[in-house]
Amino acid sequence: MIFTRNKSSLEHILEHFDLCNNDFIQNLKKKKNLAEYTNKILNHATRFEFWNKGCLAGLIALYLNQEDSIRNGYITNVSVIESWEKKGIASKLLENCMLHSKEISLNEVKLEVNKNNYAALNLYKKFNFTIFEENEESTFMRNDLRDVKIFRWEKLGKIFNPVENKISPWLEEYAQSPSTLTFDDFIRVYFSCRSKRDENGANISRSTYIDLDKSNLFNILNIGKQPVLNLGERGCFDEFGTYPMSVIRNNDEVWIYYAGWTRCKSVPFNTAIGAAISKDDGETFEKIGNGPVIPYSINEPFLMSVPKIRKFDNLFYLFYVCGHKWMVVDGKPEMSLKIRFATSSDGINWEKANRDIIEEASGPDESQGSPDVIFRNGKYHMFFDYWDPNTFRKTKSRKIGYAYSPDLINWMRDDSRAGIDVSEKPNAFDNEMVAYPHVFELNKEVYMLYLGNEVGRYGFGLAKLNGDL
Amino acid sequence: MKWKKLGKIFEFEKSPFSKRFFSHAQSPQVMVFDDFLRIYFSTRKKDKDSFISYPQYIDYSKDFSNILSYSKGEIISRGKLGCFDEHGIFPFSPMRYQNKIYSYISGWSRRASVDVESSVGLVISEDGGETFQRIGNGPVLSSSLHEPFLIADSFVKCFDEKFYMYYIYGEKWCEATKDHAPERVYKISYALSDDGVNWKKSGKRIIPDVIDENECQALPTVIKIDSRYHMYFCYRHMIGFREEKDKGYRLGYAYSDDLINWVRDDENCGISPTPNSWDSDMMCYPNLFEMEGNVYLLYNGNNFGKTGFGLAKLVKD
Numbered sequence: 001m002i003f004t005r006n007k008s009s010l011e012h013i014l015e016h017f018d019l020c021n022n023d024f025i026q027n028l029k030k031k032k033n034l035a036e037y038t039n040k041i042l043n044h045a046t047r048f049e050f051w052n053k054g055c056l057a058g059l060i061a062l063y064l065n066q067e068d069s070i071r072n073g074y075i076t077n078v079s080v081i082e083s084w085e086k087k088g089i090a091s092k093l094l095e096n097c098m099l100h101s102k103e104i105s106l107n108e109v110k111l112e113v114n115k116n117n118y119a120a121l122n123l124y125k126k127f128n129f130t131i132f133e134e135n136e137e138s139t140f141m142r143n144d145l146r147d148v149k150i151f152r153w154e155k156l157g158k159i160f161n162p163v164e165n166k167i168s169p170w171l172e173e174y175a176q177s178p179s180t181l182t183f184d185d186f187i188r189v190y191f192s193c194r195s196k197r198d199e200n201g202a203n204i205s206r207s208t209y210i211d212l213d214k215s216n217l218f219n220i221l222n223i224g225k226q227p228v229l230n231l232g233e234r235g236c237f238d239e240f241g242t243y244p245m246s247v248i249r250n251n252d253e254v255w256i257y258y259a260g261w262t263r264c265k266s267v268p269f270n271t272a273i274g275a276a277i278s279k280d281d282g283e284t285f286e287k288i289g290n291g292p293v294i295p296y297s298i299n300e301p302f303l304m305s306v307p308k309i310r311k312f313d314n315l316f317y318l319f320y321v322c323g324h325k326w327m328v329v330d331g332k333p334e335m336s337l338k339i340r341f342a343t344s345s346d347g348i349n350w351e352k353a354n355r356d357i358i359e360e361a362s363g364p365d366e367s368q369g370s371p372d373v374i375f376r377n378g379k380y381h382m383f384f385d386y387w388d389p390n391t392f393r394k395t396k397s398r399k400i401g402y403a404y405s406p407d408l409i410n411w412m413r414d415d416s417r418a419g420i421d422v423s424e425k426p427n428a429f430d431n432e433m434v435a436y437p438h439v440f441e442l443n444k445e446v447y448m449l450y451l452g453n454e455v456g457r458y459g460f461g462l463a464k465l466n467g468d469l
Numbered sequence: 470m471k472w473k474k475l476g477k478i479f480e481f482e483k484s485p486f487s488k489r490f491f492s493h494a495q496s497p498q499v500m501v502f503d504d505f506l507r508i509y510f511s512t513r514k515k516d517k518d519s520f521i522s523y524p525q526y527i528d529y530s531k532d533f534s535n536i537l538s539y540s541k542g543e544i545i546s547r548g549k550l551g552c553f554d555e556h557g558i559f560p561f562s563p564m565r566y567q568n569k570i571y572s573y574i575s576g577w578s579r580r581a582s583v584d585v586e587s588s589v590g591l592v593i594s595e596d597g598g599e600t601f602q603r604i605g606n607g608p609v610l611s612s613s614l615h616e617p618f619l620i621a622d623s624f625v626k627c628f629d630e631k632f633y634m635y636y637i638y639g640e641k642w643c644e645a646t647k648d649h650a651p652e653r654v655y656k657i658s659y660a661l662s663d664d665g666v667n668w669k670k671s672g673k674r675i676i677p678d679v680i681d682e683n684e685c686q687a688l689p690t691v692i693k694i695d696s697r698y699h700m701y702f703c704y705r706h707m708i709g710f711r712e713e714k715d716k717g718y719r720l721g722y723a724y725s726d727d728l729i730n731w732v733r734d735d736e737n738c739g740i741s742p743t744p745n746s747w748d749s750d751m752m753c754y755p756n757l758f759e760m761e762g763n764v765y766l767l768y769n770g771n772n773f774g775k776t777g778f779g780l781a782k783l784v785k786d
Binding site: 232233234235236237239240262263264265266267270272288289290291292293295296297298299300301302303323325326328333348 | 518549552555578579581582583586588590605606607608612613615616617642644653666
């Protein structure tokens, strides 16, 4: 499911109203005021949109009013097309509207609703709207936004720059795919780095870690002296690199899931997901087999990568991406990747969901990566990154998206709530892209590690959650 | 087992395929129809780096005296960029299931540090086996934790409503020496399925080695005769199999009463190279089938089927 703000055109809205069957719209149609009204909300209202396959299926329109120093919002329209009624869409749109209102510091939001529209009245009451006026036809409600919780990531700065810490030939540049493991006194951050490019321009990614002081995450206590994973044997899926990866404690062991790299002829490489186990607290890992733990399959033909391992309710979840297609852009191969997941009771035998779980927000070729999930306040929150493979090499742009789910099955994507974007400072390490989010909890705070420009070539940064998920 | 060789029935150079393809008619595999017999095989075109294998078919009368028809175009489209079958399909292994023809294809994709990687895909025909469509761009059987590469040579049959797949997996790639490039070692295993699409690997090797631990075993084919299951396959040395006739492919034989536990019994294979003939140096890629009460064996001879394939008939006791 996909939610946006102010993306709809006049045609979208007119088509949407045509598919709606509510009294307000019907009245406008009768009075032949619909076109005028549509134009008005297009030009003057903030629009909260829900889309289904390119069709605007849900819409809330909010006018902003300034009276002296008081800034108010007025919800002029809440509509959902008939085929999407009673599926909780209005509720999610309203939530987005309230979050945005809070974000732009409105003092209150008001609305008018037909007295007999009990479904709507109940919805507004659920969102803590209170009645301040009534007449024969309508009920007028207001909400001071006191109970609306929003979040933003406050950037704290860059933690680690591999280029300034060249400790060996295999750690030349890049610190990608940070993944944390909590110890009593420190946080261990695994990351992947690259060797110098060889004469063919190819390099090899290895993975190691740094240990961060729990009381000051900018204090690096220790840097791994060697890669935590060996490269695979000849012909194996991980012969030419082990990257990206994520770790989890499993009883007394630490398990790592990683993408292994092999080199191909027609495309530059392929990747598959492997697993390894550490019995020395994450210092070294032993592979559980020479092959991948998640095989390629009928609808996951190649490029299985960015495994993110989690455990919820005693079940392992592996969120990952798989290749949707290889494209050729300006004569060069580019990947279109999609987020998927699999579950397992033992971490070894996996059952794939066999479907894309995050709808594209930037066209069918959109590439998605780094699906990092955290459970908080009764919901699962996913931060991931996405980019357009058609333009990526030129724009160098990659952004962090956000989706949430009540059940790990259905995901509601709403990038406007991600709470983090590229830095506007001209020399910032993340002024072109923010990528590879990894979210973790420490001392009751929530932090995000993320990569900056050139997908972490110069390291990763830290952000802290303001507000709550 | 006792076989009577009927000779080389297909000569690539004399066939209509020699105009469209470069060489080879490998791994002949049969589909018996009411009035004729269709033999699928893989043939090659050269490309700038190497070659690409394409499946084709030829239809014979049931007494093998006449060629009735043959494929004139692609029977399955090329694999897409980056896919497991991008660089060719060999072998192509058909079977009937619910009025359709399923074919398990071994797809090839080229690698940098080794020649190739392979996986097994499923393609389905709803026009009686003339053309096939993929059920997806990815494989139904591919590398896994303990079978790290080179999944290929699937042969599938239904027994008692269960699908049995016999296939090979790569055990290791031996490092190159001054005499040879990296060479692979592969072994025969099996997987089970209820629908032919979702497979569970057994994780078991089923045919012990007779040469040494580097014996390469390929292309199993299975048939039930009376109450016993019979498997033919081919096997060779890891090194020298292209040049030295003592180290090239031979046919091996095993039998089983439960489809799972197999007894290797090459002494009773009943077929071996004939000196100074098309199969003097090599015998490989066997395919067993039954037709009109007789059991037949198709196979390739010298040079991995570069020039064609031949036939043998099981002699009844």
